[in-house]
Amino acid sequence: MTGISVIHYVLLSAALFSVGLFGALVKRNAISVLICIELMLNAVNINLVAFNRYVTPETFVGQLFSIFVITVAAAEVGVGLAIIIAIFRNRLSVNLDDFNWLKW
Amino acid sequence: MANALGTVSFWILSAVIIFSALMVVISRNIVHSILWLVVTFLGTAGIYLMLDALFLAAVQVLVYAGAVCIMVVFGVMLTRRGNIRHSNLFNSRLIIAAPLVGLILSAAAYLTAASTDNVPLSDGKVPADTVGSIGQWLLSSYVIPFETAAILLLVALIGAVFLAREVKTDDRH
């Protein structure tokens, strides 16, 4: 593999992470932000899997790690959506900027 | 040949992932976003395949592209209000966030590129029985994280049910 090294994957991960971050920072919709966080976690997973492949191919450390990350991410989305639903009932909005009762 | 194929597929997959991810962010309609998200996830699964992580690719498709996205769609439906076409707008932070993220990306890219020689590369072979090995690992060395993850899922489940449940008026005595 002369063309593609681990660094390419890491760079891809960085890019994906940045896109996710960008989305998380600029979207109004809470669900959208949640999605973007998932993008960031995905980026991490790319990192983990790539390092697993190139650094520790014999063990599955990286892969295992990403499996757990996926698990946690799923759980987070579940809880997240539940909370979004709860707060939507309360405020009739999913715009994160509306949730500013707690401030200063 | 294999290398060339690998290189080409990497670039294609990368382009797909980044483009779809950008579309996730850019779409003004949240449903479109979710669809683009699926594309991203699928692209990622492709990357996993390239990295010999077959099981993970499968998990990615099942859990992410399937379960999570469906869940999110439900979330959207439950909280839908007003025009769906404008359900996923930008807020006013764009002007700061964009350069910020750009800078983070450049810093990360610069540092990553600078560390090319520092990665402790290994020439080891990937064991053939991926799924079996992962199962072995999970239930031996990684049993504590595994059990913790189990409890975590339980917690998330209970919590999600609890939080999303309609608050009954007689809930409070």
Added chain:
Amino acid sequence: MPFDYSLITTELIVAALGLAVLVLGLIAPENRQKGLGPITVLGLAGALAAAVLMWNVQGELFGGMFVVDKFAYFFKVLFLSAAILVTMGCTQYVSNMGVHGEYYSMMIFAVLGMCVMASAADFITLYLGLELMTISFIILAAVNRTDGRSVEAGMKYLILAGLSSAALLYGLSLVYGMTGTIMIYDTAQLIVAENISPVLILGLAMLVAGLGFKVSVVPFHMWSPDIYQGAPTPVTAFLAVGSKAASFAVLLRLFAAGLNGMAGTWAMLVAVLAALTMVIGNLLAIPQTNIKRMLAYSSIAQAGYILVGLVSANEAGIKGVMFYSFLYVFATMGAFVVVAAVYNKVKSDEIEDYAGLAQRAPLLAAVLTISMLSMAGIPPLAGFVGKFYLFKTVIADYFWLALLGLIMSMISVYYYLRVCLVMYRDEPKENTPIEIPGNIAVVLMVAMLGTIILGIYPGPLSELTNTAAETFFLH
């Protein structure tokens, strides 16, 4: 690989208790739900007893992934004590809220997550412990669904915790990639000062951010005032104590042990962050009018003090962190239990509604005062000794930090005393005394006496933390 279950007795008890309470909560009739509180307390006490009894039983599981040393035990004892205190002290608050099973089980699972964190010696265990704790807290923060603020707190915590987890993970993945291991103590050998990959700098920043978020270090602190204010008081209390202490345990393992080779890179950074944290935490606490928010800022400042212990990254520093975290339990629990008790009666967290508390409930006023002063580090209360131990470790190299810390802690007295002013000087709006149920009184007395005794006679705890800190670098 031998698997010694006895090493995870504490975790097993807690997990079992959590499941039991969850199930009981589901099946118990409405009017019996109150019984869950005592059950929780008893169960946690059992786990605490186990942790204490196992003090000398040390070992590792899975080739060092799960380390059971005195350092871990110490923190487990701390989490469990805090959980017991907060559960006991806030039963009334919880039953007013009307959520039992879910609340108690989440609380217990949060403790479980913390226990896992305390022992975690690899990234995966660490991450899962952390996430178990975090998700429990997200749910706990939003547990009072009828209160918009509570849900908002949950919402904010969810988003920000997700973002910070992503940062943490990203950092962990880079460390993993640059070393090829996820074992913390192995990284210590692999990362040496002479050879640091540039990308590890990014990783380091991400790790600092991710864990700094959990311990609310400025500028990663911004979530905490909002969440502390919005979440139900017992949750806030436990968040302030447990979450913070567990994250410090992880922070110590990760930085003082794992990234010790990079200490030259991060020591100054941590020192600056600690200084920032102290300053911003204290300054922003000054204008607050809501006591929970004020305590939130104050606990940010506390994190700044504790972070000082990390700067030196040696046994003395770790000992300082442990010592301070422990006494911080008493102070914070004392303060928040009072806040909960007052809320039960007054239905307000505004400082102005504490008027005349000294006359309505002298005990509450006294405990709140003493707790706050301990946080400020006024001798002879425990906080003073704790600060002494912490600042002792940096005074030779970072004198400015120690001086700044001491000055800021004296400035903090300003806003603590404003509460005292209202409690002691003002006449109560209504003159009925606030009765204090037995269990709350016990918690308050424990918190108060703990604060005073640790301050006056810190010898035993000091010895204990010394031995615990000694085990830290042994792996």
Added chain:
Amino acid sequence: MNFPVLTICLLAPLIAALILIFLPRDEERLHKAVAAAGTFTSLAISLYVYFSYNRELGGLQFVERIPWINDLGVSYFMGVDGLSLPMLLLTNLIGFSAVFASWNVKKRTKEFFVLLMVLVAGVMGTFIAQDLFIFLLFYEVVVIPIYIMVIVWGSSKRVTKEYAGMKLTIYLLIGSAFLLASVIATFVKSVQITGVPDMSFHGLGQVPFPEQFQIYMFLLMLIGFGSLLSMWPLHSWSPDGYAGAPTAVSMIHAGVLKKIGGYGLIRLAVYVMPAGAAYWAPFIAVLGIAGCAYAAMSALAQKDLKYLVGYSSVSHMGYVLLGVAALNSVGINGAVANMFAHGVMAALFFSMIGFIYEKTHTRWIPDLGGLARQVPRLAVGFMMAAMASLGLPGLISFIPEFTIFVGSFERFGLLAVVAIAGIIITALYVLRAGANTLFGPPRQEYDDLKDIKGPEMVPLVVLGAVLVVGGLLPSLLFDVINSGVEPIMAHIADYLPTAVQIGGGY
């Protein structure tokens, strides 16, 4: 001495406080009685200790030492020497008097006396602790009770009592932050040098700290102790604080609490950091002198009695600093003695002002006048305090001042003259205050004032007696102090510069 006399002395007020907590709220007389009993016990014990202290032997006596925190080398180390003994006695004299000066407190007596007892015990602790750490434990115990007492029982005038209390508290605390930093650094350095943690004053005194280190540390300690001692220009908490505080607090604060600053300066800063002391001495002297003159001038412009005494006490502390800065036996002897003297005098002053305020509801000098006719005993007390304040021979403060003058004149020559000139200004403002308050045509509105009597007389009798006895028999004070100062001087002698002498040898 196996019997823990000092511990009992320390615990007596605390036990009284504990009893008070369990007494019912409305038993006001009982509260006062318990408080009086507690402080009396301490007073009796400290008198016993004072007079049974072996002056020929000197050194630490009545020692109790129990290991306390091993890794910090801390021990519960109680003992008295010639330095702490007068301060211990002073604390209890004033504590006891303060109870009676508060005899007319009506509001929330229980809390008041609980806090007062804690206050007394805290101050006492600083003076008998021979371990730096234990000293620090007691050092700030008192700040919070004082704050609460000021805001609840204090009085507002030019500034609100809330402001005054907060200023007092925060100011002193921030000052103490510098002290704490230096203490921690000193400790760490000492462990570095000797390898053995030891927090006792004696132990730290034996450590050969590098000179540069001593100079830095001394400065920090000076800021810490100096702000407590209301060293110019760190004094601005003092007048406001005293004005806001209730009588008992003003008495204890001006009387003894401030003295912790001077005491600590000698016991810790000078003793442990002699090279630093030698380096900074001229600077301290200048600040001391500036304080004397400046505060005296400010006092001259005051119309509120408590402000007047507040500034006056700043001025007097200037003398103490000057004595310390002299860094000779005479100067330090004088400084310690002056702390004692000023304590007694200031306490008496504040208690009398307290009574005046209680009875007339004003402290504004132009609103007063002719009280000598209506409340003669009060006037006697006031005048005694005033006379002591201006350093009248025959009362306690003259000899200490004289001693300070001798000590500082020897070292600083003409510089000291400015401070000595302060006695003129002092006389001016003190006499003006006395004259305008007590003398002149009696005012009708005060015709039916009741003179102090019964328990109210206690401060006057106790403190007045000390004023006179100490003035007539200064050796009672000086012999004890000297037995404490001599060892310190012997210890630091090597570091001191040779004295600037006027003319030839002496």
Added chain:
Amino acid sequence: MIEFAMHHAWLVPLLPAVAFVIIVFLTRPWPRLSSAVSIAFMLASFVTAALAAYGVFTDPHFKHHPLIYTVRWFGMQGLNIDVGIYLDPSSAMMIFMVSLVALLVQIYSTGYMKGDPGYSVFFSYLSLFAASMLGMVLSSNLLQMFVFWELVGLCSYLLIGFYSFKISAREAAKKAFITTRVADFGLLLGILAVQIIFGTLNFDELTQMAPNFENYTTAGMMTLIAVLLFIGPVGKSGQFPLHVWLPDAMEGPTPVSALIHAATMVVAGVYLVGRNMFLFAEVESALYLVAVTGAFTAFFAATIAVTQREIKRILAYSTVSQLGYMMLALGVGSLTASFFHLWTHAFFKALMFLAAGSVLHALHHKADVWEMGGLIKKMPITGWTFVIGGLAIAGIPPFAGFWSKDEILLAAYQSGHYFLFLLASITAFLTAFYMWRMIFLAFFGEEKPENHPHESPANMTVPLVVLAVLAAVGGLIGTPSTPLWQQWIYYGHPHHIEPNVIIMLSSIALAAAGIGLAYLLYVRDKEKTNAKDLARRFQPVYKLLYNKYYIDEMYQWFTRVVVDGSARITYLFDIYVVDGIVNGSAAITKGLGSVMRYFQTGKVQTYALVFYMAVLVITVVLAFTDASSSVLVMGGAE
């Protein structure tokens, strides 16, 4: 008995002190008892003093070897102070005189103060004063002397302000205290310098050291010390320019004026200089300063006295003037003359004050001599004793004042200070004039119908008579033919000054002229037109004199404008600058908190933004500053 008295001379001051304590703590509610106690103890003290004095004056050994016994007072390394008794002819003379006058004044006061609500207190003060004064006289070292010096000042303060409800009394007391305090500042500095240079304050040791002062210090320093020490007496003995308090001190009850502000306390300064002659004698210039101050004060006060109207004020200025004489004598080096005048002055001035008190008593405190007249008929004892006093002070032989004043003039003349001698002589003339002006106005001439004077009771007149006798014959022990005084009281060696008949005669002539002029202006000229005419003609001078050269006003201006002004400025500086910094930093801290809290917008993505911004900053800073990272290394050498 005599031996006992001498060796227990500490009883002399102690006895009145005991009386003070007894009165204050026990007998205060019973006025008669209090006065009895006071007088009894004073009598005992007087007897002891007399015996001790007798002992001293019968044994020539004491001329050069004072009887000293001391006990340790307090001490430390570098400063040891004793208290003790120093009994030599001078102090023996002083204790005799002081206790005698004090006794007489106390007896007198039983009448004068009768019925006063503060009767007991008054006696307690008198006792305290006597104790302090006697203690001062007997002091064996400078510090002890200073202690009692201040205590007499205190008593003076208390007694001047005895009628404290009168604003004038209150102010006068304050003024007295503060003025003397200013002077004592100098004295204290002097004492400090002595302590530091010689290492001791004991008179006996200092007496040994002073002649060899070069071993210790320079002449300049010695002069400075002497001048500093002299400042104290300037204040206490009412020398120019610190004399201002003394006339005002007349606000006190008249016995007090007699005792303290005429006979005893005010001469303390003279005594102090005399006691420290060994220092002054070493430095010519200091001595000259003393002489000039004395002479000027004598003249200056006399000029003021000429125009004053109140009886006690005239006497007060006369006291200032006479004190100037004494200082002059000291300054020209004659301790003998100075103390001799001190001795005679004590009697005649006490006598005059007491007599004046008797007058005031009779006239219900009407003080203006112009409103009196012809009193001698209604008050013969008072009047004639006053006349004796007047003759004595004017210097008419053979009354006491003549001999002592003559001694002074002689000493001044012989020392070669002719100008001072001239000044002193003019003063003698003025003294006779203003004194007799007062006597003529008050006691002779027409009676004023609105006055209803009556002679005072026996307890007041008896002391007058005793003092009158002493004023008449008290000088006979120092006449040229019987120079007993000169043989006992001196500094160094006895003066054998040849009597100078010319000086003697001229002084008599001047005195007579003064009296005569007074007679012409105030007795012969019934309408006093000439006097009034003179006053009118020299209106500016008259006003200047009548207003005491406006010195009080100058001082008042100084205190009000300079002192109070700078006090005000200091205070404003304190609350606005020093406090301003404190409050300012507090405000900044609080302000920062209040401003920064608004960054906490409550919007979750803002928080996230800050979070990642921090990540960026940390990364960049660490990557580009940290030497241990390889980034820099890569960009550098490698």
